[in-house]
Amino acid sequence: IHNGAPRVRSEEERQQLAEAGRSVIGPTPFLLSLGTIEPRKDIPGLVAAFDLLATEHPELLLVIAGPDGWGAEAAGDAIRRSPHAARIIRTGWLDDTRRDQLLAAATAFVYPSVYEGFGLPPLEALALGTPVVATRVGALPEVLGDSAAWAQPADPTDLAAAIASVLADPAAAARRTALGIDRLPRFDWDHSVDSLVQLYRDAISDRAALPR
Numbered sequence: 001i002h003n004g005a006p007r008v009r010s011e012e013e014r015q016q017l018a019e020a021g022r023s024v025i026g027p028t029p030f031l032l033s034l035g036t037i038e039p040r041k042d043i044p045g046l047v048a049a050f051d052l053l054a055t056e057h058p059e060l061l062l063v064i065a066g067p068d069g070w071g072a073e074a075a076g077d078a079i080r081r082s083p084h085a086a087r088i089i090r091t092g093w094l095d096d097t098r099r100d101q102l103l104a105a106a107t108a109f110v111y112p113s114v115y116e117g118f119g120l121p122p123l124e125a126l127a128l129g130t131p132v133v134a135t136r137v138g139a140l141p142e143v144l145g146d147s148a149a150w151a152q153p154a155d156p157t158d159l160a161a162a163i164a165s166v167l168a169d170p171a172a173a174a175r176r177t178a179l180g181i182d183r184l185p186r187f188d189w190d191h192s193v194d195s196l197v198q199l200y201r202d203a204i205s206d207r208a209a210l211p212r
Contacts, residue, residue: 004189021105126180147180
């Protein structure tokens, strides 16, 4: 049973949110990572991928949003060691409004996980019209389908190449994003609830049919 997904925002809503997000980060393009900072999010790998791109894209920033979790020290060490640390921004925890503003303003949302049970943030990005770069792990291929630029997990070079493809070809990125927006209605909370209720009904019925 899938999770639900956020509603697709109108173009007007996206523009308003993006404008507010740019007022926070500035007018320069930026990559956004969102989630609790913990090992399975592979922030060190993301920083390494950003380092591979940073020279060729001198205006590009990396924004890492989300609270510290266990193992956050490794992420902090990777940022401090980066030769482009001055272009990496940590925001900490964000409320829903600020999260949506940064998602809408981002040039691309990057989700470099080494494991995901579902992966809601990429769907939140797609609902706001933002291109997604993700790793082929866990449920992400099932959830995102053809709507993301894909990279292999724990491979900064491949991740950098996937990000570079989005930066180099915005039209192709927009087509993938449109595919993602078309996928969002299948992730409906009412359907999820109904499916869970039916699952319990089926289990009760099966149990009742067992011999005593």
